[in-house]
Amino acid sequence: MPDLAPPLIAWYRDNARELPWRAPGFGAWGVLVSEFMLQQTPVARVIPHLEAWLTRWPTPAALAAEPPAAAVHQWANLGYPRRALWLHRAAVEITERHGGEVPRDVDELLALTGIGDYTARAVAVFAYGDRHPVVDTNTRRVLARALDGRAQPGPPARTDLAAMDGLLPRADDEAAVMNAATMELGATVCVARTPRCEICPVSGVCAWRAAGFPDTGDRRRKQARYEGSDRQVRGVILRALRDAAPEPLLELQLAPDWPDPVQRDRALDSLIADGLVEAADGWARLPTGR
Numbered sequence: 001m002p003d004l005a006p007p008l009i010a011w012y013r014d015n016a017r018e019l020p021w022r023a024p025g026f027g028a029w030g031v032l033v034s035e036f037m038l039q040q041t042p043v044a045r046v047i048p049h050l051e052a053w054l055t056r057w058p059t060p061a062a063l064a065a066e067p068p069a070a071a072v073h074q075w076a077n078l079g080y081p082r083r084a085l086w087l088h089r090a091a092v093e094i095t096e097r098h099g100g101e102v103p104r105d106v107d108e109l110l111a112l113t114g115i116g117d118y119t120a121r122a123v124a125v126f127a128y129g130d131r132h133p134v135v136d137t138n139t140r141r142v143l144a145r146a147l148d149g150r151a152q153p154g155p156p157a158r159t160d161l162a163a164m165d166g167l168l169p170r171a172d173d174e175a176a177v178m179n180a181a182t183m184e185l186g187a188t189v190c191v192a193r194t195p196r197c198e199i200c201p202v203s204g205v206c207a208w209r210a211a212g213f214p215d216t217g218d219r220r221r222k223q224a225r226y227e228g229s230d231r232q233v234r235g236v237i238l239r240a241l242r243d244a245a246p247e248p249l250l251e252l253q254l255a256p257d258w259p260d261p262v263q264r265d266r267a268l269d270s271l272i273a274d275g276l277v278e279a280a281d282g283w284a285r286l287p288t289g290r
Helices: 005-015 030-037 043-056 060-062 066-075 081-096 106-110 117-126 137-146 158-169 172-188 230-244 261-273
Strands: 278-280 281-283
Touching: 005 172, 030 043, 030 081, 030 117, 030 158, 043 066, 060 081, 066 081, 106 117, 106 281, 117 172, 137 158, 137 172, 230 261, 230 281, 261 278
Parallel strands: none
Antiparallel strands: 278 281
């Protein structure tokens, strides 16, 4: 296996983007919030929302003290609003179980609502400096090309963690930089389409480049079309409730012009099932309780 760490770490220290969560002393709560927001949302959209969120709720306890509706409202147009509800629940759990301090242990992080393997490891590494492999979509693409000679990674697998762990330096601080550097390379250079191989710091040992950039297929799951989807009508309903908050709206006032009333009702039912909307006697509102 090629030693990617030295060139990647050197490249990262010269080329890393200045992002809020990379600033010294940013704090574990800020890192956790940023990781929730960055799931399936571009960095440029996240940054202003993150700043507003941490200004309003600088600690988990500050968020936990407010109703879930406040989190859903503040989430605005970030998409996948269940993340807001999960983040609120995680803040309550952090406050009640951990004295308001984001835990460091991966298993304790995994026990919080909405936190999966990637987020738990990311917090442990980027907030606390512990040595764990952290693998996101960008990392997996770099590994697939540099190590396996494939144009795109396959579906996520536990072997991804083992592969990344094998590349990490032994020192905790160097391992954290290596994790960040691999993500950064995938986000800015080794991108899914038109990769910038001419400036890649590991192009000399890249198996995909050495093989002549073969088209090895793309087994990634395609995202469903947004226009006309249940996701879109869910967003329309939530936007109406956010605009009306804290007052409720009649269910008949939610997406009244949506062309498919059956789909609209299905979307509302799914929002209620997810805990994003409370409904009673024909009225609906953002959630008020825990």
